Amino acid sequence: xxxxxxxxxxxxxxxxxxxxxxxxxxxxxxxxxxxxxxxxxxxxxxxxxxxxxxxxxxxxxxxxxxxxxxxxxxxxxxxxxxxxxxxxxxxxxxxxxxxxxxxxxxxxxxxxxxxxxxxxxxxxxxxxxxxxxxxxxxxxxxxxxxxxxxxxxxxxxxxxxxxxxxxxxxxxxxxxxxxxxxxxxxxxxxxxxxxxxxxxxxxxxxxxxxxxxxxxxxxxxxxxxxxxxxxxxxxxxxxxxxxxxxxxxxxxxxxxxxxxxxxxxxxxxxxxxxxxxxxxxxxxxxxxxxxxxxxxxxxxxxxxxxxxxxxxxxxxxxxxxxxxxxxxxxxxxxxxxxxxxxxxxxxxxxxxxxxxxxxxxxxxxxxxxxxxxxxxxxxx
Numbered sequence: 001x002x003x004x005x006x007x008x009x010x011x012x013x014x015x016x017x018x019x020x021x022x023x024x025x026x027x028x029x030x031x032x033x034x035x036x037x038x039x040x041x042x043x044x045x046x047x048x049x050x051x052x053x054x055x056x057x058x059x060x061x062x063x064x065x066x067x068x069x070x071x072x073x074x075x076x077x078x079x080x081x082x083x084x085x086x087x088x089x090x091x092x093x094x095x096x097x098x099x100x101x102x103x104x105x106x107x108x109x110x111x112x113x114x115x116x117x118x119x120x121x122x123x124x125x126x127x128x129x130x131x132x133x134x135x136x137x138x139x140x141x142x143x144x145x146x147x148x149x150x151x152x153x154x155x156x157x158x159x160x161x162x163x164x165x166x167x168x169x170x171x172x173x174x175x176x177x178x179x180x181x182x183x184x185x186x187x188x189x190x191x192x193x194x195x196x197x198x199x200x201x202x203x204x205x206x207x208x209x210x211x212x213x214x215x216x217x218x219x220x221x222x223x224x225x226x227x228x229x230x231x232x233x234x235x236x237x238x239x240x241x242x243x244x245x246x247x248x249x250x251x252x253x254x255x256x257x258x259x260x261x262x263x264x265x266x267x268x269x270x271x272x273x274x275x276x277x278x279x280x281x282x283x284x285x286x287x288x289x290x291x292x293x294x295x296x297x298x299x300x301x302x303x304x305x306x307x308x309x310x311x312x313x314x315x316x317x318x319x320x321x322x323x324x325x326x327x328x329x330x331x332x333x334x335x336x337x338x339x340x341x342x343x344x345x346x347x348x349x350x351x352x353x354x355x356x357x358x359x360x361x362x363x364x365x366x367x368x369x370x371x372x373x374x375x376x377x378x379x380x
Contacts, residue, residue: 002029062353163195
């Protein structure tokens, strides 16, 4: 059983950071119940439920939140929960009769987690947006990409999952710990723009110290430095180099056969273009696997660039069992690891609404209650 075993969480079905946050909690042992719409929205993607990996580890209840009586039914669940997660625009939960004031009056110890891109307040609070937009306003997108090229979207890892889901999960756990001492719940306002800004702390420090510029691709970890980048090999694959420290850099030159060659100093930015050109020439002389054999065990800060399929088969991730298979679907295992409270293998994602009767019965709804809710169009 994971470290969150015994906690109950109500998740209002959404996309992006909300389900990933709920997955993190469920992976750690919390009992998470997802409230899905009775009519599943058309996202332009049709797929078997088992492929929706960020819905794993929890049961689904189909609820029409706009139906008369829906709010009262949901409040019966909330009264028994430790936490709630919602990802609607500001004001939507209030209009549904499920805002923080109502929910905390029902359950004073409830931790009420709110996930948005822009936050609950501010001039942009009610604007639409996606990961790339929150990155843009936070200042992160400008710094991601090649010099003299447009900014590059880093998948949706940074805002949706890093600055959003993970900060919400952190906030929820913090508030749950505090509620255990004070006996009082509270609202967690997790905004992706806030989370991404927080993640930029070190860069703001370096900028203030004058060792980081606002020019994209001009700094040591943004593709500016030739010793912190990826290079193409002779077989059209890539390897990554992260030789920041001087001793690792010297090891890199030795393994590349360049230790006796006159090259610009590692920290000489004026010489970086020449150094990069030489690195490109050398790395293209061998295959990716040949470079793996040359670099392995020599403290270079080196790794082959693997695609998703290759990553699953890498010897290191296999040894750590970083990936698992659930109902024939390969997916990441719960993280992080614990010495004592080891999480169980997660169950496969469920079809929206498939567990409605079973969950509500477990949470105290009688057969008569279910019949009335079904007749009123609240559940399916």
